[in-house]
Amino acid sequence: MSKYKVVIAGSLMAPALERIQKFCDVKQWTKSGAIPQELLFDWLKDAEGLIATASIKVDKELLKHAPKLKVISQAAVGYDNIDIGACTDKSIPFGNTPGVLVDATADLAFSLLLCSARRIHEGWDFVRSGAWRSGSNIPFGIDLAGKTLGIVGMGQIGAAVAKRAGAFGMNVIYYNRNRRPDDEKIGATYQHFDTLLEEADCIIVLTPLSKETRGLFGREQFTKMKSTAYFINVSRGPVVDANALFDALKTGQIAYGALDVTDPEPIPIDHPLLTLPNILITPHIGSATTETRTAMAQLTVDNLLAGLEGKPLPACVNTNLIMEKQKG
Numbered sequence: 001m002s003k004y005k006v007v008i009a010g011s012l013m014a015p016a017l018e019r020i021q022k023f024c025d026v027k028q029w030t031k032s033g034a035i036p037q038e039l040l041f042d043w044l045k046d047a048e049g050l051i052a053t054a055s056i057k058v059d060k061e062l063l064k065h066a067p068k069l070k071v072i073s074q075a076a077v078g079y080d081n082i083d084i085g086a087c088t089d090k091s092i093p094f095g096n097t098p099g100v101l102v103d104a105t106a107d108l109a110f111s112l113l114l115c116s117a118r119r120i121h122e123g124w125d126f127v128r129s130g131a132w133r134s135g136s137n138i139p140f141g142i143d144l145a146g147k148t149l150g151i152v153g154m155g156q157i158g159a160a161v162a163k164r165a166g167a168f169g170m171n172v173i174y175y176n177r178n179r180r181p182d183d184e185k186i187g188a189t190y191q192h193f194d195t196l197l198e199e200a201d202c203i204i205v206l207t208p209l210s211k212e213t214r215g216l217f218g219r220e221q222f223t224k225m226k227s228t229a230y231f232i233n234v235s236r237g238p239v240v241d242a243n244a245l246f247d248a249l250k251t252g253q254i255a256y257g258a259l260d261v262t263d264p265e266p267i268p269i270d271h272p273l274l275t276l277p278n279i280l281i282t283p284h285i286g287s288a289t290t291e292t293r294t295a296m297a298q299l300t301v302d303n304l305l306a307g308l309e310g311k312p313l314p315a316c317v318n319t320n321l322i323m324e325k326q327k328g
């Protein structure tokens with residue numbers, strides 16, 4: 001039996017790769033950095049499956065070079081690098097990895113909140129630099145109990161963060177495009193966006209990146225926040241205007257920032273945000289645990305193999321869109 005032809009645009013955990021290799025001839029980009037576009041387009045000429053990564057854009061142009069593609073799969077829940085309309089036009093299903101990364105990402109979001117609130121990395125610097133021995137003071141953090149957490153973007157991860165916040169005695173408000181009555185049962189109260197900005201002591205951003213959310217947090221929004229506010233972004237870098245965040249943190253318009261995502265990624269080492277004392281940045285590690293990355297890799301393979309065999313993908317973003325298109 002001839003094997004399917006598959007392109008993998010980046011790294012993939014060994015057990016997942018081995019599963020693919022049983023059924024597929026694989027061309028894989030294993031070097032650091034993004035695969036050069038020319039090479040990718042050349043590899044895609046006869047590819048039936050593609051495992052995409054955040055470093056490539058799947059758009060009309062790419063699909064023109066991939067006439068045999070039956071399925072695209074990516075090990076992430078976010079898919080702002082994928083033009084879903086263009087995939088749907090070609091009836092190509094796109095699979096992502098929702099669900100399996102919820103707890104890991106919620107843990108990371110809440111860790112950033114805790115570490116910021118209790119100034120954990122300043123404490124570590126204080127010890128390591130010898131400042132503790134010289135008796136200088138470390139800045140105080142804040143209590144979380146009794147504070148209001150504002151969650152912007154209430155999906156499964158937002159709900160998991162809300163549960164953690166409830167366990168820490170926080171009051172939770174949220175803003176989302178649609179109200180989420182089930183999450184209100186776990187004690188999260190819906191608020192208009194501007195009210196949330198004004199009332200929250202801490203804000204965690206979890207919204208996907210889209211036309212509507214690009215630049216959602218800019219000067220106007222930081223001005224509305226409390227000067228004591230903690231601002232945490234675990235969604236996508238471009239949801240926040242980095243210059244506006246820099247100014248807000250520098251001038252004390254808000255108290256503290258923590259980011260797991262930046263624009264660009266990796267953030268350049270000479271980026272102004274890195275000069276601030278009141279910021280904590282991690283390298284996009286929301287789902288980076290062994291268990292979660294393993295589950296994501298396996299779901300990515302499940303989606304790929306299902307698509308190659310013409311079966312429904314276990315986690316498909318555009319099933320309904322393709323069905324609607326086929327109905328005409």
Ligand code: GLV
Pocket residue numbers: 075076077078079101286287
């Ligand atoms: C990570 O950022 C993801 O979208 O899964």
